[in-house]
Amino acid sequence: MIGTIIRKELKMFFTSPLAWILLTLLQLILTWIFLGRLDGFLEIQSQLLQIANPPGVTEIITLPVFAMAAIVLLMVTPLLSMRLIAEERRYHTLTLLMSAPISITDIVIGKFLGLMVFFSMAIILIVGLSISLLLGGDLDFGLIISNTIGLLLTAASFSAFGLYISSLTAQPAIAAIATLGGLLGLWLVDLVTGENNQWLQAISLLRHFERFNQGLIDTFSIAYFVLFIATFLILTIRHLDGERLRG
Amino acid sequence: MTSATTILAQNVCRNYGSYVAVCNINLELKRGEVLGLLGPNGAGKSTTMRMLTGNLAPSAGSIEVCGIDLLSNPQEAKMHLGFLPEIPPLYQDMTVDEYLVFAARLHRIDTYEIGQKLDGIKQRCGLEDRSRHLIGTLSKGFQQRVGIAQAIIHSPDVIILDEPTVGLDPNQIREIRKLIRELGNSSSVILSTHILSEVESICDRVQIMCKGSVVFDQAITELKQQETNLEMIFTQLTQGLIKRDED
Ligand SMILES: Nc1ncnc2c1ncn2[C@@H]1O[C@H](COP(=O)(O)OP(=O)(O)OP(=O)(O)O)[C@@H](O)[C@H]1O
Ligand SMILES: [Mg+2]
Numbered sequence: 018m019i020g021t022i023i024r025k026e027l028k029m030f031f032t033s034p035l036a037w038i039l040l041t042l043l044q045l046i047l048t049w050i051f052l053g054r055l056d057g058f059l060e061i062q063s064q065l066l067q068i069a070n071p072p073g074v075t076e077i078i079t080l081p082v083f084a085m086a087a088i089v090l091l092m093v094t095p096l097l098s099m100r101l102i103a104e105e106r107r108y109h110t111l112t113l114l115m116s117a118p119i120s121i122t123d124i125v126i127g128k129f130l131g132l133m134v135f136f137s138m139a140i141i142l143i144v145g146l147s148i149s150l151l152l153g154g155d156l157d158f159g160l161i162i163s164n165t166i167g168l169l170l171t172a173a174s175f176s177a178f179g180l181y182i183s184s185l186t187a188q189p190a191i192a193a194i195a196t197l198g199g200l201l202g203l204w205l206v207d208l209v210t211g212e213n214n215q216w217l218q219a220i221s222l223l224r225h226f227e228r229f230n231q232g233l234i235d236t237f238s239i240a241y242f243v244l245f246i247a248t249f250l251i252l253t254i255r256h257l258d259g260e261r262l263r264g
Numbered sequence: 265m266t267s268a269t270t271i272l273a274q275n276v277c278r279n280y281g282s283y284v285a286v287c288n289i290n291l292e293l294k295r296g297e298v299l300g301l302l303g304p305n306g307a308g309k310s311t312t313m314r315m316l317t318g319n320l321a322p323s324a325g326s327i328e329v330c331g332i333d334l335l336s337n338p339q340e341a342k343m344h345l346g347f348l349p350e351i352p353p354l355y356q357d358m359t360v361d362e363y364l365v366f367a368a369r370l371h372r373i374d375t376y377e378i379g380q381k382l383d384g385i386k387q388r389c390g391l392e393d394r395s396r397h398l399i400g401t402l403s404k405g406f407q408q409r410v411g412i413a414q415a416i417i418h419s420p421d422v423i424i425l426d427e428p429t430v431g432l433d434p435n436q437i438r439e440i441r442k443l444i445r446e447l448g449n450s451s452s453v454i455l456s457t458h459i460l461s462e463v464e465s466i467c468d469r470v471q472i473m474c475k476g477s478v479v480f481d482q483a484i485t486e487l488k489q490q491e492t493n494l495e496m497i498f499t500q501l502t503q504g505l506i507k508r509d510e511d
Contacts, residue, residue, distance in 0.1 A: 109349065115318065117370035119370060
């Protein structure tokens with residue numbers, strides 16, 4: 018049953034030009050950054066050879082691309098997640114799902130996974146870009162793997178948050194703006210606070226993504242992401258179920 | 265006797281905050297019965313139907329569909345239900361075929377059966393030459409037909425139609441009434457309408473709701489034997505209640 022929802026969501030994404038435009042834009046921006054970095058690397062390559070322990074091609078080119086990818090995903094998520102539930106409510110199609118023999122949990126998870134399939138496609142393209150560097154030299158695969166996991170978890174967190182916001186309203190545009198605001202807030206919370214505020218730092222998505230970006234697969238960060246995703250998925254399910262009770 | 269009962273609602277109530285929208289509704293329908301729900305605007309017909317289909321939780325009371333408790337076992341109960349809400353739950357940017365396939369999958373029709381069901385349903389609802397049209401570009405009447413098709417594609421035991429003939433042309437009204445009559449042979453049908461003659465021509469039983477309660481409940485055959493006029497009863501009961509209330 019979850020499969021039915023995933024298929025429908027993907028079909029809806031790809032019948033609208035928005036998804037294609039976003040996917041192309043994402044790829045253009047990241048390829049541009051990638052090439053810029055590559056250019057810079059080639060220029061300083063001769064100097065790097067003189068250093069005893071030089072940073073590898075992965076550190077210089079791939080890390081910034083992944084860091085940028087996370088920010089681009091943050092911008093893109095609200096545009097994709099806004100419709101997920103808000104639009105169903107607006108056009109009264111939520112009734113179709115609610116009248117069918119499918120649980121609210123399946124609906125929510127299906128929509129979340131649909132968005133994740135889309136993001137995975139974008140992330141595969143980014144990873145492919147990095148792996149193309151193999152043509153010219155050695156790669157630090159550990160770093161690429163930790164970055165990929167980090168980016169997937171980040172995208173999943175964004176999706177879960179966007180899905181929840183979308184479930185609160187019948188206006189996709191409002192959902193988009195609120196999601197963007199919320200995500201920026203969560204992303205930047207660590208810039209606003211000083212080094213000494215442990216608590217706020219712990220909830221900054223950026224801080225956790227940076228760990229993965231630097232190649233650290235930290236269990237605390239994984240736990241944070243998983244908890245974040247689960248919380249918002251459960252909130253979404255509870256909100257939709259509550260609507261049945263409140264009307 | 266009880267095995268033939270397809271839907272059984274007992275003392276169902278529904279409040280919106282402190283406002284009582286539906287109060288102590290009792291309803292029992294056997295296989296092969298068509299029940300017409302009448303009532304002035306705001307009487308609680310749609311609210312009742314949304315409760316019977318699991319879209320809205322009752323504040324009190326119990327609902328059983330084919331012997332399965334809708335509240336404690338919603339998914340199993342919903343397998344036996346088909347619902348056309350007041351506003352048809354249509355995805356504007358799907359084609360008729362895509363939409364009906366999705367509805368079929370939601371109702372757990374096996375993949376190999378879908379093609380055959382689809383052809384059958386399109387023929388029954390007069391949608392054959394609209395297969396590839398986007399739902400958003402269809403006229404109101406055709407959209408209504410797609411909504412009806414969605415509700416009956418899985419041959420449910422209980423079919424609940426909220427104002428099914430709204431927006432249809434006279435020919436199509438006749439067709440749809442014939443269709444409802446046919447459906448009423450193998451399943452139970454509950455429909456709401458504001459057209460009194462419709463009830464007289466296709467229903468086996470009529471209930472009139474007013475201010476959230478059932479004020480009249482009789483078999484059409486009895487009504488015809490007594491040669492009473494439905495319109496007179498309707499006016500008396502509903503206006504009488506409203507007048508009394510105003511005094
Ligand atoms: N979500 C809601 N919140 C508050 N009140 C509601 C809500 N939905 C319905 N009501 C109220 O419940 C009452 C019954 O509404 P309902 O839609 O069931 O009427 P109806 O019999 O279907 O009317 P109509 O013939 O116009 O379709 C109305 O007074 C309506 O204002
Ligand atoms: Mg109504």
